Structures are given as structure tokens and as C-alpha cells.
Amino acid sequence: MEVVAIKCTVNGREHRLECEANLTLLDMLRESLGLTGTKSGCAVGECGACTVVMNGEAVNACLVLAAQVDGADILTVEGLQEDGVLDPLQEMFIRHGAVQCGFCTPGMLMSAKALLNGNPDPTEEEIRVAISGNLCRCTGYQQIVEAISAASAKEKSREKKEGKNCGW
Amino acid sequence: MRTLEVLAPETLEEALALKAHHGTALLPLAGGTDVIPGIRRGAYGAVALLDLSRIPDLNRIVDDGTEIRIGALATHADVVESAIVGAHIPVLSEACGTVGSVQIRSRGTIGGNLCHASPASDSVPALRVLGSVCEIRSSKGTREIPVGDFCISPGVTRVLPADLLVGIRVPKMRPGSRWFYLKLGQRRAMAIAKVSVAFLAAEDGGVLSDVRISLGAVAPTVCGAPRTAACLEGKKLGETVISEAVEMIQTEAKPIADIRSTEEYRREMVGVLLGRGLRGFLE
Numbered sequence: 001m002e003v004v005a006i007k008c009t010v011n012g013r014e015h016r017l018e019c020e021a022n023l024t025l026l027d028m029l030r031e032s033l034g035l036t037g038t039k040s041g042c043a044v045g046e047c048g049a050c051t052v053v054m055n056g057e058a059v060n061a062c063l064v065l066a067a068q069v070d071g072a073d074i075l076t077v078e079g080l081q082e083d084g085v086l087d088p089l090q091e092m093f094i095r096h097g098a099v100q101c102g103f104c105t106p107g108m109l110m111s112a113k114a115l116l117n118g119n120p121d122p123t124e125e126e127i128r129v130a131i132s133g134n135l136c137r138c139t140g141y142q143q144i145v146e147a148i149s150a151a152s153a154k155e156k157s158r159e160k161k162e163g164k165n166c167g168w
Numbered sequence: 169m170r171t172l173e174v175l176a177p178e179t180l181e182e183a184l185a186l187k188a189h190h191g192t193a194l195l196p197l198a199g200g201t202d203v204i205p206g207i208r209r210g211a212y213g214a215v216a217l218l219d220l221s222r223i224p225d226l227n228r229i230v231d232d233g234t235e236i237r238i239g240a241l242a243t244h245a246d247v248v249e250s251a252i253v254g255a256h257i258p259v260l261s262e263a264c265g266t267v268g269s270v271q272i273r274s275r276g277t278i279g280g281n282l283c284h285a286s287p288a289s290d291s292v293p294a295l296r297v298l299g300s301v302c303e304i305r306s307s308k309g310t311r312e313i314p315v316g317d318f319c320i321s322p323g324v325t326r327v328l329p330a331d332l333l334v335g336i337r338v339p340k341m342r343p344g345s346r347w348f349y350l351k352l353g354q355r356r357a358m359a360i361a362k363v364s365v366a367f368l369a370a371e372d373g374g375v376l377s378d379v380r381i382s383l384g385a386v387a388p389t390v391c392g393a394p395r396t397a398a399c400l401e402g403k404k405l406g407e408t409v410i411s412e413a414v415e416m417i418q419t420e421a422k423p424i425a426d427i428r429s430t431e432e433y434r435r436e437m438v439g440v441l442l443g444r445g446l447r448g449f450l451e
Contacts (some may be wrong), residue, residue, distance in 0.1 A: 002174070007285050017261070021173055021217075021269070022207075044208065045201055045204075045205060045268075045271065045272060046206040059271050059275050060271045060272070060275070062204070063201050063204050063272075064204075064275065065200060065217075065219070065274060067174045067219060068197075068219060111271070114270070115270075129272055129357075132269055132356065132357030133268065133269020133270050133271045133272065133357060135350060
């Protein structure tokens, strides 16, 4: 099996890896880097459990070859918190009961993160579209939609409190 | 998961030279949304992959005056977000916006979707009514094939072993064109079409001309509905004309039954979608 050299940034940290050419980004994260927060569900891009943010976009890590990750900037669920402080999305998922079995949660969070990065004030419809590639078999989605909505609103009020001109 | 090797050329010339040398033993990889599940299923046997994602400018969308040129590696998200596409060929934005999910649209490419040659493709019916042309390159030169002739059967296209699809040229829609893309799937996200209808026509005082209809998922390839298009040509849209067209498309379409739907349901629904789209113009 051919080995490819990869340099990429994962959660702000630069990594240099030698991967087998058939390795997917999902396997690279879970097996090579030990970042098991990203879940392996269907492995064919149907369920969204493996969603990570790659160069600002939500992608299914199971459909990306590690060889295509060279030079990329990857954010996984482990990178959402900063110095032990949870991301507003994580806080709101907890507060709104958006987590039951928890298997879809990392993927849901990352789809939501990609959405809020590009669109800090999404409508409910935009939230539903953003997570439409993520299956949840427990919650019925309603609490997840509410959590994402609350996180966007919370981000707005926090920015306001801090007096930042955030352009909304 | 099996693959032997991934070749990642930095230039198109290098990619074409590799393709000329290795032919079908080298499977082009763009966004990977079809290729990677295919490899996992063992659909391609022992192939090496030709990763095209490092080649600069292969994903560009450019306004060429009378046409929009879309690089083969433009993702469905690139197409949906492109102001050029939205302004001049909105039926393609609409169709690409119904593909898979956010995650699939951010990786899957327009060229990859064409080369996958699925009869249930969303982009192909739209590209077909727009009269788009595929630009195919080999180390020997460039040739062009209309999108309508590009797919031969599911998974089989006119791309030869030494060829790469590099772009699609799409004539701009005329101002005031009437169009729709309607798709029926199991659910709204992640659903492969059971039936889809793309429609484009010029309209003057309610009278349709240059009527073009493409149908997805009712034949081995995306196909046209020339008899139905002819029946609408030169007509002023009204309930009688629409009912005639709906009846005609239900006899003209020759769907099959498969895992996603039955022949009868598809035949019924192709008429429902055409009727729904045409009635939308009356509002």
C-alpha cells in the first residue's frame, strides 16, 4: 500500500502524518490522531455522524480521502471548546436537551458550526437545511433546531455585551 | 477499503499525460461523494485514483459573454452560491440546490455528477434543457459533446480512457425565460430522485416557444420529452393546454420500476410535476 505524506491543521494544531493512500479523513482523525469524537456511522455519506468542518465547509469525513486533506484546515468536535469553555452551541445543546443517545451530536454540532460561521443569524428553515444531512433517531430534531437557534441568538447578545461591532 | 494508489497531479497537462498512459486503470477522483462509496462496495476493482482536486482553476465559474463556463471541479455548493449562475442560469442553481445534503454539496462536483451518469442526477436535466456542452480534453486536444449526448447508460459516458471532462459551457438563459426544476424523492434531503422534471422555454405574451423538457429517473439516462415539448410549442398557457401536456408526458415517458419507485407511480408523478410547474407560471 502506498503511503502519502500529509500536512494539515486539526483544531488549530499542525500535524504531519504519513497515511496509507486508502485512508479516509474519518479514519485519520479517529485512528491516527485519536480524535474519536467524530463518529463513524454509515460510512457512505448518508448519516452525517462523521461531519467535520474542512476549510470552513461541513463535509462528511467518511467521503474525504486523507490524501485530499493535505494543506487543509480541519475543525472537529474536540476543537469547539477553548481552554475548557464550551462553545455556545455545546452549551445550548445541553440546555435545550438536544442530546439523547449522543451519537449524532458531534456531527450535528459541526454542521451547525459551519452554518453559524457563514450565517450568524440563520432562520429556522436555514437551520433545518443545514442539518438535513445529519440523521438523529432520538430527539425528533426539534430540540436540536432550538439549541442552534439559541446559540446564534446567544452569540449575538454576547457580542453586543462586549461592545463589538459585529455587523448584524 | 481497497485502493492501490492515489496520483495527485498539480497541472492539467500532467493529469492528461497520466490518463493517456494509464487509461481506464486510473479512475478520476474529484469530490469523492460517488467514487469513495463505490470503492468501498468494490465497484471499480483494482484501480488507482487520479485526484484532480489539486489542479488550479479547474473549479472556476466564468462569465464568457453569451455563455457561463463551469469548471468540472466546481462543487454543487460553488454553483448554488455563484452570483453568475444565479443571474444567468438559475435553473441550474435550483437543481444543484436539491442535491444530497450540505455536506454532499460542499464536496460533490458538477463534473463528477455528469461522469457518474446517473439517470437520477439533478444537475444533468437542468444542464440538458440549457443546451450545455461538455468540454473533454485529452493529451491530443479538446472535443465537445452536448450534455444530451454525454451519458450512454447508467455509469457510462462518452469520455474515452485517455479523456478528462474539464468543463461545461452553458448558454445564458434569455431574459424573461420560463423555467422550473421539480424533483420528487422520498424526502427533501439526501433523497435520490424518483422522478424529476426540468423545464425551460421562452415566453412572449403568455405564448411559449423554444420549449425544452428533460426528465430524470424515468429512463436509463436523463432524457428529453420532445413530443410534449412540441405540444406546448406556440401555445398560450391555460388549463386545457396544461392538461393535454400532462396527459402526453404520461404516455411519452417510459419509466421502469426499481428500488426507489414503481413504473406506475413514476408515470403518474412525471405528469403531476409537469402540471405543478406549468400551473406555477399562471400565478
